[in-house]
Amino acid sequence: MAQNGKRLVDAYKNIDRNSFYDLDAAVALIKERATAKFDETVEIAMNLGIDPRHADQNVRGVVQLPNGTGKSLRVAVFAKGDKAAKAEAAGADVVGAEDLAEKVQAGEINFDRCIATPDMMAVVGRLGKVLGPRGLMPNPKLGTVTNDVAEAVKAAKGGQVEFRAEKAGLVHAGVGKASFDQTALIENVKAFVGAISRAKPSGAKGTYIRKVSLSSTMGPGVKLDLSSLLGV
Incomplete structure (x- = not known):
C-alpha cells in the first residue's frame, strides 16, 4: 500500500479531513502548507448534482478571475x-x-x-x-x-478560465497561485463559484453544488463549508 511522503504527512497536521472549513480559514491553510520549491497553483474542485451525459445538464463556460490566474497562457x-x-x-x-x-x-x-x-x-x-x-x-x-x-x-x-463538468459531475480549475495574498485568492474563489452557480443547467434537480474543496499542487485538500460561500 502506498505511503504518503513526510512532506505531505506534515502538511496534513492539524487539518481534520472530516471537517469543513470556512473560506478564509481554508485559504489560509492552503497558503501555509504550500511549501514546494515552486509557486504552487491553488486549485478548486466542485462536485455538482448533475449528469453531464444529458444535454440539459451540461455545465460549461468561462469566468474572468478578478486577480488573474498567475499563469501565462499562450x-x-x-x-x-x-x-x-x-x-x-x-x-x-x-x-x-x-x-x-x-x-x-x-x-x-x-x-x-x-x-x-x-x-x-x-x-x-x-x-x-x-x-x-x-x-x-x-x-x-x-x-x-x-x-x-x-x-x-x-x-x-488577463485571467479568463474555462470550465467544463466531467462525466462524474466534477468541475476543477486553477484559481490562482499560493503566492497570491489571502484577499486575492478569496476573491478568485468567489468569482469561480459564482460562475458555476450561474451556469446551473435547466435539468439539474435537487442539490446543485454538493461539495467544494481547495488544494495546492503539492499540498493537502481542504473541504469548504458551503455556507461560507453563500451570497457569492
Missing part, C-alpha cells in the same frame, strides 16, 4: 488581414490562417487557448479531431469564436 488566433494584425497587437502568441492549420495538423500545438474569427471556422473545423480532445476547439459560447479578437486575446491573457 494564445493562438486563426484570423486574416486586419483582424490578424489586431490579434498580434493585443498580444497573441501565434497568429495565422491556413498556414497555422497546417502546423496544427502536423502536431505543432504550442498554445493553451485557441481563438478564431467566424470566417476561419471552415478551416478550423477540419482540426476538430486534433483540437477537440485537448479542449482547444474554438466555441462561440465561450467567446473564442469572435470578430473582436483583440478583446478575446486580452481576456485570455
Whole structure:
C-alpha cells in the first residue's frame, strides 16, 4: 500500500479531513502548507448534482478571475488581414490562417487557448479531431469564436478560465497561485463559484453544488463549508 511522503504527512497536521472549513480559514491553510520549491497553483474542485451525459445538464463556460490566474497562457488566433494584425497587437502568441492549420495538423500545438474569427471556422473545423480532445476547439459560447479578437486575446491573457463538468459531475480549475495574498485568492474563489452557480443547467434537480474543496499542487485538500460561500 502506498505511503504518503513526510512532506505531505506534515502538511496534513492539524487539518481534520472530516471537517469543513470556512473560506478564509481554508485559504489560509492552503497558503501555509504550500511549501514546494515552486509557486504552487491553488486549485478548486466542485462536485455538482448533475449528469453531464444529458444535454440539459451540461455545465460549461468561462469566468474572468478578478486577480488573474498567475499563469501565462499562450494564445493562438486563426484570423486574416486586419483582424490578424489586431490579434498580434493585443498580444497573441501565434497568429495565422491556413498556414497555422497546417502546423496544427502536423502536431505543432504550442498554445493553451485557441481563438478564431467566424470566417476561419471552415478551416478550423477540419482540426476538430486534433483540437477537440485537448479542449482547444474554438466555441462561440465561450467567446473564442469572435470578430473582436483583440478583446478575446486580452481576456485570455488577463485571467479568463474555462470550465467544463466531467462525466462524474466534477468541475476543477486553477484559481490562482499560493503566492497570491489571502484577499486575492478569496476573491478568485468567489468569482469561480459564482460562475458555476450561474451556469446551473435547466435539468439539474435537487442539490446543485454538493461539495467544494481547495488544494495546492503539492499540498493537502481542504473541504469548504458551503455556507461560507453563500451570497457569492
